[in-house]
Amino acid sequence: MSQFISIDIQDHEPQVVPNVEPRVMYEQQVERDPQVERDPQVVPNVDTPVAPVPIPIIDSLTERLKGLIRNQPLLFPIKTIQNINVEVSIIKRNKKIYEFTIIPIDFCVNGDWLFEEMYERLQSDANEDDFLRRILLHILIDLKKIKIDKFHGRFVINTPEQLAQNSVQWTEFYQEFKDNENITLTMNECCVCFTLTETTTNCGHTVCLECVSKLRTITEEGHNHKNCPMCRQKITDLN
Ligand SMILES: [Zn+2]
Numbered sequence: 584m585s586q587f588i589s590i591d592i593q594d595h596e597p598q599v600v601p602n603v604e605p606r607v608m609y610e611q612q613v614e615r616d617p618q619v620e621r622d623p624q625v626v627p628n629v630d631t632p633v634a635p636v637p638i639p640i641i642d643s644l645t646e647r648l649k650g651l652i653r654n655q656p657l658l659f660p661i662k663t664i665q666n667i668n669v670e671v672s673i674i675k676r677n678k679k680i681y682e683f684t685i686i687p688i689d690f691c692v693n694g695d696w697l698f699e700e701m702y703e704r705l706q707s708d709a710n711e712d713d714f715l716r717r718i719l720l721h722i723l724i725d726l727k728k729i730k731i732d733k734f735h736g737r738f739v740i741n742t743p744e745q746l747a748q749n750s751v752q753w754t755e756f757y758q759e760f761k762d763n764e765n766i767t768l769t770m771n772e773c774c775v776c777f778t779l780t781e782t783t784t785n786c787g788h789t790v791c792l793e794c795v796s797k798l799r800t801i802t803e804e805g806h807n808h809k810n811c812p813m814c815r816q817k818i819t820d821l822n
């Protein structure tokens with residue numbers, strides 16, 4: 584028996600489906616249009632392959648999820664993601680809805696979470712086990728790919744190219760309106776790396792989540808925090 588199961592998730596976002604389809608589409612396009620050069624660099628954004636998730640992990644987590652009562656979280660044994668101290672959990676909202684969240688524990692963020700996904704049982708999930716296995720496979724693959732989106736100050740599953748695009752697409756707008764007296768923008772340049780970001784600290788300074796993650800963690804009386812790189816105030820909130 585094979586140790587791995589194939590990845591086949593019906594409700595998956597296109598960008599997280601393993602890297603088969605985009606390449607196939609590209610090759611078909613090349614056959615139809617001989618003008619397109621067969622240069623590897625023009626292959627559209629293709630996700631880096633993600634290692635398959637071994638069955639035993641899915642099996643044991645499925646059993647744990649089945650044992651959950653309503654609104655009780657299953658906490659994952661994850662301490663940090665990209666240097667941010669986090670709590671990662673699945674919460675059973677009811678038999679058909681589960682919620683996956685990543686919450687920062689050293690500071691508050693607007694909306695409380697850095698990543699959130701809701702899973703609803705579909706017609707195609709023949710039984711509860713199918714539903715839970717589908718959720719878990721999706722989440723475990725996401726966890727292997729999760730990255731900081733500097734612009735929005737959230738964790739996302741996008742490719743590096745999509746992440747770069749997020750701030751680039753507002754750069755011209757920012758340049759045009761940053762000094763306008765009538766308008767205050769939701770974005771500013773990170774005071775450390777100068778990438779456009781919407782993340783501000785409780786002391787009013789603009790620092791992207793990636794730069795926050797690189798700040799030294801200070802532990803006082805059992806609690807962790809980081810200090811603002813501009814004014815050294817304790818960062819308690821990111822908005
Ligand atoms: Zn930054």
Ligand SMILES: [Zn+2]
Binds near residue numbers: 812
């Ligand atoms: Zn500050």
